[in-house]
Amino acid sequence: MANGTNNRRAGRIYVKVDGQQYDAKGDFTYNLGADKRDAIVGADGIHGYKETPQIPFIEGAFTDAPDLDLQKLAEGDNLTVTLELVNGKTIVLSNAWFAGEGGVTTGEGEISVRFESRKPAQEQK
Numbered sequence: 231m232a233n234g235t236n237n238r239r240a241g242r243i244y245v246k247v248d249g250q251q252y253d254a255k256g257d258f259t260y261n262l263g264a265d266k267r268d269a270i271v272g273a274d275g276i277h278g279y280k281e282t283p284q285i286p287f288i289e290g291a292f293t294d295a296p297d298l299d300l301q302k303l304a305e306g307d308n309l310t311v312t313l314e315l316v317n318g319k320t321i322v323l324s325n326a327w328f329a330g331e332g333g334v335t336t337g338e339g340e341i342s343v344r345f346e347s348r349k350p351a352q353e354q355k
Contacts, residue, residue: 244314245290247306247345252298255340258290258313260321263350286351287344288313288323289330294339303343304332311345320354323347 245254263286270277288311292298306328313321326347334341 242316244312245288245292246312246314247303248309253293253295255291255293255338258288260288260313260323260351261286262321262353263287263347285346286323286349287329287346288321288326288351289344290342292341292343294334294341298341300332300334300341303341304328304330306345309345318355322352322354323349324352325349 243254243258245252245258261284263284265281266284267279267281269279294300306326309323309326309328311323311326313323315321323345324347326345328343329346330342330344332341
């Protein structure tokens with residue numbers, strides 16, 4: 231294409247925790263942590279909205295590996311988690327902690343992971 235626009239929007243991802251790349255599996259979800267707005271409705275109409283905080287997070291699954299230390303991962307605190315997307319964006323969650331349950335399925339060695347933070351996640355392009 232003449233303008234250099236990339237048509238690829240989704241697919242391959244890379245996940246790193248404190249610089250160590252893990253085997254990401256399936257879909258990951260994230261929330262930057264922006265305030266959620268909910269309408270305030272009165273008997274006479276819409277009065278406005280209220281804002282409530284949301285938890286910034288990155289969530290998905292890793293495939294277990296011989297060198298993956300699940301106990302260390304599950305005890306993780308003050309972590310930097312990056313989610314690199316094929317569309318050129320990188321989501322960075324800093325000062326994060328492991329908020330998953332630490333369960334593993336043996337059929338495919340799948341570990342559900344969730345990382346949360348008090349600080350909003352940063353979207354870099």
